[in-house]
Amino acid sequence: MSTDAHEAWQALQVRRLDDIPAATPLAWHVEKFTEHNDRLMNNALPADFKYDVQRGDAGDALAAIALRESMRRHVERERGIRVREAIELGATWNEVAAALDVTPDDARTLLREWADGQRNLHRFDVEGALDNPLGLSPDRHAAVLALTELGDDERAPGAAK
Known part of the structure; x- marks a missing residue:
């Protein structure tokens, strides 16, 4: 996919499964999921944490849910083709x-x-x-x-x- 497509993906706000274009590469899913997940994990840090960190919000949680579901479905769809490839x-x-x-x-x-x-x-x-x-x-x-x-x-x- 093109650089422009990746830039558009990076700018895309994901809150629902329908927000994710069908042909989005799995690596892009993981990249965006990691960003949201990292902010959510920062919520477990103490309030007076020594470094300035971005904390997650409900939007991050919704994005993480939608992206995780999209990745699960993507991987599930590829099971058959990977089995065929392995045998062949x-x-x-x-x-x-x-x-x-x-x-x-x-x-x-x-x-x-x-x-x-x-x-x-x-x-x-x-x-x-x-x-x-x-x-x-x-x-x-x-x-x-x-x-x-x-x-x-x-x-x-x-x-x-």
């Missing part, structure tokens, strides 16, 4: 499951659900006659589902170890 790059289902702290079957379910959602996104975009449909084409969807058929310790064909 040579991780096993046991390794992915350990990273997620779930069973291999639960990790497979996560990937299947993500792939199905991406297939639906692609289908809606194609039905809407979009030039560059998002999501997974039927062939790509089938290829992702094939990954779920790998054994717990099996690596994707052609993947590096």
